[in-house]
Amino acid sequence: MSAAVPTDLEREHLRRIADHYEQAPATPTRAAVAYRAMLAHYYNLLIPEDASVLEIGCGAGELLCRLRARRKTGIDLSAKQIAAARARMPEGAFFVQAGEELQLEGRFDYIIVSDTLNLAADVQALLSALHRVSHPGTRLIANFHSSLWRPVFALARGLGLRQPAPTSNWLATSDVCNLGRLSDWEIITIQSRLLLPIPLMGIDRLVNRWLAPLLPGLCLTVFTMARPARPADRAGRPTVSIVIPARNEAGNIAAAVTRTPPMGGGTELIFVEGHSREDTWAEIQRVAAAHPDRQIKTLRQTGKGKGDAVRAGFAAATGDILMILDADLTMPPEELPKFYDVVASGRAEFANGCRLVYPMDEKAMQFLNLCANKTFGVIFSWLLGQPVKDTLCGTKVLSRAHYEQIAANRAYFGDFDPFGDFDLLFGAARLNLRIADIPIRYKERTYGTTNIQRWKHGWLLLRMVLFAAKKVKFV
DSSP states (O other): OOOOOOOHHHHHHHHHHHHHHHHSOSSOOHHHHHHHHHHHHHHHHHSOTTOEEEEETOTTSTTGGGOOOSEEEEEESOHHHHHHHHHHOTTSEEEEOOGGGOOOSSOEEEEEEESOGGGOSOHHHHHHHGGGGEEEEEEEEEEEEOGGGHHHHHHHHHTTOSOOOOOOOOOOHHHHHHHHHHTTEEEEEEEEEOSSOSOOTTHHHHIIIIIGGGOGGGOSEEEEEEEEOSOOOOOSOOOEEEEEEESSOGGGHHHHHHHSOOOTTOEEEEEEEOOOSSSHHHHHHHHHHHOTTSEEEEEEOSSOSHHHHHHHHHHHOOOSEEEEOOTTOSSOGGGHHHHHHHHHHTSOSEEEEEOSSSOOOTTSSOHHHHHHHHHHHHHHHHHHSSOOSOTTOSOEEEEHHHHHHHHHTGGGTOSOOSSSHHHHHHHHHHTTOOEEEEEOOOOOOSSSOOOOOHHHHHHHHHHHHHHHHHHHTOO
């Protein structure tokens, strides 16, 4: 992409912004310090400690110095503010630049544009320039003020309660999403924070944690998370490992092998048998011996639950892309190439099966189970900030590299999920992965009975949702 050259009007706008901050004090007010500390709390929840971070419009470094990231870089129009940032954080790297004319070496894992979009001379040019310092896994986080608060700020300035600010844009969330698309950034999540943006004897912490998620339209700050929309250049065809947890599924083992199509650069099948009461293990051994042409691994589960079986299978996997296929085959194995194509192409980083789009077999799902699945879908879409229509479909697909990151960060949520679905979904959201629903045609069982206990497991799932909400939404 060729760099856009700022017009004379845009250069004049940038000069006025720079002049304003050259004359502004390098020491922020107490209210500004408290506000930046509140923002830093949310940024630290989004950005891993081992990440490299670039902030556009870093000012004197008040936000950047509070982040726990490994490597920090900032740019700003004002030489005075950059000098203050260097004094505040000698270990950082700071440069006097406009984001629209960004010229830096290297790539960054996270790029922050905090309360800066409304000061940009050309938002589209600024966002487009950020691709020069991005890699396929880069995440762009922009926070900006909600339009609802514009009269409040005007009144505060009129009463002398707020410092003068340069003439600025006032972007709505829809404007930011549109300009992101025009600049080849795909919005992953949008969330509103900070209902009470000033310290008030601890009341602000209670309000911002517990009320703000329930009243997003009234919040001051909107956070958007985006990833590069351009597909990454991928060498070769990724290999695949398909983990098939199997408990009392002897009648489905042969079909799981014969009906699963080869994909990519090679397809590995990993059966994990889980304390069956019939001859599932013997059937797995027989089928594996009968198909020497297929890459088949066989494991016996030492722990309990599907989640434990999936983790054991993933630990033994060698493929670039990891898949889960339930051994009941109610999700037809023939549909797995859809999942592969989405993840291998980079159109999404986590593919989630969805049974609630196409018509399903009459006896495939009982009515109460259907209601529960729809309810969990609504709750999860709100919790994760991404549309997830069917959380409990057993088929989930992601890269091995992303799974290893989820496993390494599992302590944040804890080992609380015996099924494995929530563990992966919450882990993917924690990594800011793009989640995509893949509609499938859900079939009735042809062998055996379900291992799910509706009321017992439904109550457990609800408790897990409440626990995770405290880690994801009410923070």
